[in-house]
Each structure stands twice: as structure tokens, then as C-alpha cells.
Amino acid sequence: MRPFNHINATTLNQASDALKKSGAVAAAGGGDLFPALKDNIFPEYPKTVINIKSIPDLDYIKVDGDTLRIGALATLADIARSPLVQANAPILAQAAGRASSPSLRETTTIGGNVCQLPRCWYFRKLNNRFNCARKGGERCFALTGDNRYHSIFGGTVFETAPGVKRTCVAVNQGDLAPVLMVLIAKFVTTERVIGNMDFFGVGVLNSTVLNCGEILTEIQIPLSEYAQRSRYKRFTFRKSIDYPVLNLAIAVNKDKSQYHICIGGVAPVPYIAGNAEALLKGREITPELAEQAGIAAAEGAKPYEANAYKVQLIKTLVKRELLAL
Numbered sequence: 001m002r003p004f005n006h007i008n009a010t011t012l013n014q015a016s017d018a019l020k021k022s023g024a025v026a027a028a029g030g031g032d033l034f035p036a037l038k039d040n041i042f043p044e045y046p047k048t049v050i051n052i053k054s055i056p057d058l059d060y061i062k063v064d065g066d067t068l069r070i071g072a073l074a075t076l077a078d079i080a081r082s083p084l085v086q087a088n089a090p091i092l093a094q095a096a097g098r099a100s101s102p103s104l105r106e107t108t109t110i111g112g113n114v115c116q117l118p119r120c121w122y123f124r125k126l127n128n129r130f131n132c133a134r135k136g137g138e139r140c141f142a143l144t145g146d147n148r149y150h151s152i153f154g155g156t157v158f159e160t161a162p163g164v165k166r167t168c169v170a171v172n173q174g175d176l177a178p179v180l181m182v183l184i185a186k187f188v189t190t191e192r193v194i195g196n197m198d199f200f201g202v203g204v205l206n207s208t209v210l211n212c213g214e215i216l217t218e219i220q221i222p223l224s225e226y227a228q229r230s231r232y233k234r235f236t237f238r239k240s241i242d243y244p245v246l247n248l249a250i251a252v253n254k255d256k257s258q259y260h261i262c263i264g265g266v267a268p269v270p271y272i273a274g275n276a277e278a279l280l281k282g283r284e285i286t287p288e289l290a291e292q293a294g295i296a297a298a299e300g301a302k303p304y305e306a307n308a309y310k311v312q313l314i315k316t317l318v319k320r321e322l323l324a325l
């Protein structure tokens with residue numbers, strides 16, 4: 001790792017002001033950021049790391065009226081073992097308890113998990129070997145290179161500079177993202193409240209719509225019936241520590257008038273399987289319907305040669321998890 005200045009922020013204002021200065025980056029648990037610094041993947045090495053974990057009272061987990069409120073600095077381990085989360089949003093406890101490794105879960109946070117940068121191997125290659133579009137460079141190397149872990153639902157076109165448009169086909173692989181989508185979470189920041197459908201995004205060195213200096217402070221989950229009838233499943237190649245190649249969250253309300261289905265690892269942002277949701281609306285799950293829903297969830301996929309396996313994964317996992325719901 002190269003030297004950098006280190007500031008232990010004590011207030012959100014202090015952290016936010018410091019982050020607006022060029023060359024500054026926020027660290028919470030550091031589980032995503034520190035390996036990236038160690039591998040020197042950024043086009044410009046950050047001058048200052050702003051430790052936001054030193055800001056007090058942002059690691060709470062509490063129920064307030066009809067909302068489960070989780071501070072952005074709550075660790076994945078605390079979320080996994082919280083009786084409040086287990087009782088009110090069991091799939092969130094389950095997903096938090098499966099991400100990364102037991103020791104990392106003790107230090108890494110929910111805020112860092114939803115803001116983590118893509119795992120694309122070009123993006124993560126040592127010493128910024130590939131200065132790709134997601135870093136402000138000119139091209140996406142995965143479009144013509146090895147894209148076996150990349151999107152099957154197209155890329156996101158975004159601006160790398162005013163008026164300069166580029167495409168990225170990296171996927172969002174975080175464990176918690178699809179879960180928070182089906183639980184209709186709200187994301188509270190130092191500037192605004194962002195709905196689940198608007199939070200995740202693609203930008204230069206960014207996986208959310210957060211502005212420079214904007215800090216996620218809280219995640220709010222409505223205590224709805226969806227939270228109680230839900231499933232979370234992740235598919236990995238290795239049994240030990242591994243990111244999900246694909247992960248799936250499903251939630252349904254009591255009268256089954258609405259199913260929420262979200263899939264991670266298949267698109268640049270968590271993918272809402274709208275066709276499957278529409279097909280299932282108001283219907284009892286049967287083996288035939290679950291199979292049709294799996295097919296509907298994969299509709300519109302345009303895989304590359306090396307990642308067509310994800311289409312079959314969607315079909316199988318959606319079918320299985322609907323039957324288990």
C-alpha cells in the first residue's frame with residue numbers, strides 16, 4: 001500500500017466536507033476499499049482516506065414505529081445476529097450472515113456493502129493495468145474480452161465526463177442489494193432519501209447514485225408482510241469465502257397479490273424480474289407456474305458466449321425458491 005493521509009472523522013459534516021476535496025475517499029470497514037488500495041487499482045492513488053467508522057452512533061439497529069432502521073455503520077455480523085432483523089427481515093439477516101467471511105463480517109458494514117465497487121477482473125487488475133470506462137477510461141475491456149462473470153442483461157451507458165458516453169457490463173455482486181430491493185428499502189443520506197429503485201447506479205468509480213461527498217447514513221425497511229414471506233439464495237462456485245456469481249431474493253405479500261423478485265450478478269444494477277412478477281401476480285405457486293416464472297425471469301437475457309450459464313441459473317433458482325417460499 002502507498003502512503004496516504006488518514007482522517008478519523010467525528011461528524012458527518014466533517015467527513016462530507018473532507019470527501020469533497022479532490023483525492024479523498026471514504027472508508028467504513030475497509031473490506032472492499034483496502035484491497036483496492038493495496039492492489040493500486042485506481043487511476044489516481046487517493047491522497048486521503050476519510051475513516052467514517054469513527055463517527056459515533058451510526059451503527060444502530062432499531063425498530064421505530066413500522067420501520068426497521070439500520071445505521072450505515074452497522075456491521076454485517078451485528079445485522080446477521082440481531083434478533084430485531086431476524087424477526088422483522090429474516091432474509092436480510094441471512095444474506096448478511098453469508099457475505100464474505102466470519103472475520104470480515106465483524107468489521108465490514110451494510111453501507112460499504114451496498115456501495116462496493118464492481119468485482120470485474122479488468123477493473124480490479126493490479127496497478128490499474130486496465131484503465132477501463134468505469135474508471136473514466138475510454139473502453140470496456142470486458143465487451144470484447146473475458147466476460148464470463150459479466151452482465152447478461154446488457155450494459156449501462158453512463159457519462160465518464162460531460163458529454164462523453166461509455167458502457168460498462170460489470171454486474172452488481174453485493175449480497176445485500178437484491179434483498180434490500182425486494183424489501184422496498186429506503187436509503188437515507190446526508191442529502192436526501194432515495195427509494196430502492198433509484199439507489200443503485202453506474203458511474204466513474206461509483207456503484208450508486210451518491211454524489212461526491214454524499215454519505216449513506218441509514219437504511220430503512222418497512223415492516224411489511226413482504227419481509228415475513230421471503231427467500232434468499234446465493235450461487236457461488238466455491239463453498240468457502242466467495243462472492244455470489246448470482247443471488248436471488250424473493251418476497252411476497254399475504255394475499256399473493258404482489259411478488260417481488262430481484263436478481264444480483266446478472267446486470268449492472270440489481271435486476272428486477274418484472275416479467276416473472278407479472279406472471280405470478282395473485283396466483284398460487286404450482287410446479288408448472290414456478291417453472292414458467294423461471295423462464296419469464298430470464299426473458300430478454302442476451303448472454304455472451306461464456307456466461308450463458310447464468311440464464312439456466314436464473315431459471316433453476318427462481319423455480320426452486322418459489323417452490324420453497
Ligand SMILES: Cc1cc2nc3c(=O)[nH]c(=O)nc-3n(C[C@H](O)[C@H](O)[C@H](O)COP(=O)(O)OP(=O)(O)OC[C@H]3O[C@@H](n4cnc5c(N)ncnc54)[C@H](O)[C@@H]3O)c2cc1C
Pocket residue numbers: 025026027028029030031032033034035052072073076098099100101104107108109110111112113114115116117173174175176210214215216217241242243244
Ligand atoms: C475476501 C473478501 C470476500 C468478500 N466477499 C463478499 C461477499 O461474499 N459478498 C459481498 O457482498 N461482499 C463481499 N466482500 C466485499 C466487502 O467486504 C463487503 O461488501 C463489505 O460489506 C464492505 O463493507 P465495508 O464497510 O468494509 O466497506 P468499505 O470497504 O469501507 O467501503 C466500500 C465502498 O463504499 C464506500 N462507502 C462505505 N460506506 C459508505 C457510506 N456510509 N456512504 C457512502 N459510501 C460509503 C467506500 O468509499 C468504498 O468505496 C468481500 C471482500 C473480501 C476482501
Ligand code: SF4
Pocket residue numbers: 118120121122123132133134135139140141142143150167168169170
Ligand atoms: S465491465 Fe465495467 S468495470 Fe469491467 S472493464 Fe468494462 S467498464 Fe470496466
